[in-house]
Amino acid sequence: MKVELEADKCVASGQCVLAAMDVFDQDDDGIAVLLDERPADENLDGVREAVAICPAAAIRLVDQ
C-alpha cells in the first residue's frame, strides 16, 4: 500500500500526525510531510484513520 499526499491541499491541521506519527510530520508552516510512503502493516490502520479524518481530503492510500 502506498500513501499519496497532495501537499498543496493541506490546511496544516495536524490530524494526520495525531493519527499516524510514524508516517506523517508537519513542516514549520504546518504543511504535512510524508515520512514513509510505504508504511509497515502495523501503521496502516493509523494511515486509514488519517485519510478519513484529514479535513482537506489531501491524503489517499492506494493499492499498489
Added chain:
Amino acid sequence: MRRIVVVGASAAGLAAAETLRREGYDGTLTLVGDEPLAPYDRPPLSKQLLAGEWEPGRLDLRTPDDLAGLDLDLRLGVPATGLRPADTEVDLGDGSSVPYDGLIIATGVRPRRLPGAGGHVLRTLDDAMRLRERLAPGRRLVVVGAGFLGGEAAAVARRLGCEVTLLEPAPVPLAHAVGARVGEMLTDAHRERGVDLRCGVTVTEVTGHGVRLADGELVEADEVLTAVGSMPNTDWLVGSGLTVGDGVVCDEYCGAARDVCAAGDVARWFNPLFGRSMRIEHRTNAAEQGMAAARNLLRPEARKPFAPVPYFWSDQYDMKIQAYGYLRGHDEVAVVEGDVAERRFVAVYRTGDRVAGALAVGVPPRELRRWRQAIATGVRWREAVQIDAVAN
C-alpha cells in the same frame, strides 16, 4: 443491521459512510443529500475557490472510484423531508421512503439571513461561484458580519481589488469567541489592508443597492454578502419526536434516539471532556464526529463517548489562525508566547480552573501540540501557565 441511512452528503455524512464500510458493515448503505453534487469540501469556498485559484473540481472530497468503492445507494439532489421513528423510515422529497435499522443525521447548517431581498450568502458551491462572478477590481462589496467567514471573504475580495466594507455589531470582530485582544488584532489587519471595518453598527435590511443600518443610513454597494451565523438543518425532523434545540440533541455517544445518531454541524452533543453540551461548526469535527457516530451506531455494546478537543483554522490575509479547544465563554486569556501585535503568538484560554483553549497565529503547529495535550488532559490553569513561563 442490514439497512443504514445517512442523511446529509457532505463532510460528516461521508465520513460516517466510509467508517461504516471500513468497520465491516456490508448491508445496504443509503446516502441522501439535497445538493445534486458529489460530496465536496466547504472551507475552500471562502478561500481558494472565491479567490479564483481553484476550480470546483478541486473541492471533491473523494474521487469517483473511491465513491464507487463504498457501494452506496446514493440519492443526490433529493432532500429528506421527514422521519418516522415508529415506522423506522425516512421520507424523501421525491415521494419515496427509505427504511432503516440505523440512521445518521448529518444535515449541517444553513446561513441565517437578514430581512430584505438580494444579496449573497456563502455555504454552497453555487453560492460561492455566484459571488465569485461578481467580484472584480473596483466593485463595492459590503460584508455583513465580521466572523471568520466574513473576515475570510473580505480578505479575498480585497485581494481581488474590490472596495470592501465590513459591518459588525460588536465593538471588535469575534470578541465573544476569541477575546478582545485577538479581536483588536483582526481589526488592525482588516484596516491595514484597506477594508472599511465599521464596528458597533447593526444592519436591519438588505436592499437592492446595499444595506440599511439601524440608524437609517444606507450603505451603498454593488454586492452584499451576509455572514451572520447559521441555523441547524432540523426542519425535516419536526414531528419525529427527536429532541431538537439549536441542533439535534445527543448524548455523549452522539446518540439522539435508539439507533439514531447525529454528527457534524447539526449535532449538539454532550462533550464529557468539557462537561457540557456543544455544537461545533468546524471541518475537523465533522469528520471526527461522523466516524464516532458510525462506530457507536454499529457497535452499541462497545460504544465510546465522543470527547474531542475541537480544532479550527482560518486563513485571512497572510495569517493562519489555528485554535484548539472550546474558547467561547472563557474567563481569562493569557498570551504565553510571542506578541499579538506582531501577529505571532499563542494565547491560551481559561474556563473555570482549567485550560480550555489555545489560539495561535504564525506559530509552527508543532509548538501547539502540547497545548492541545493540556486541553485534552484537563490540565489546571495555574500549572500550565506557570510551566510555560518557566519553559520560556
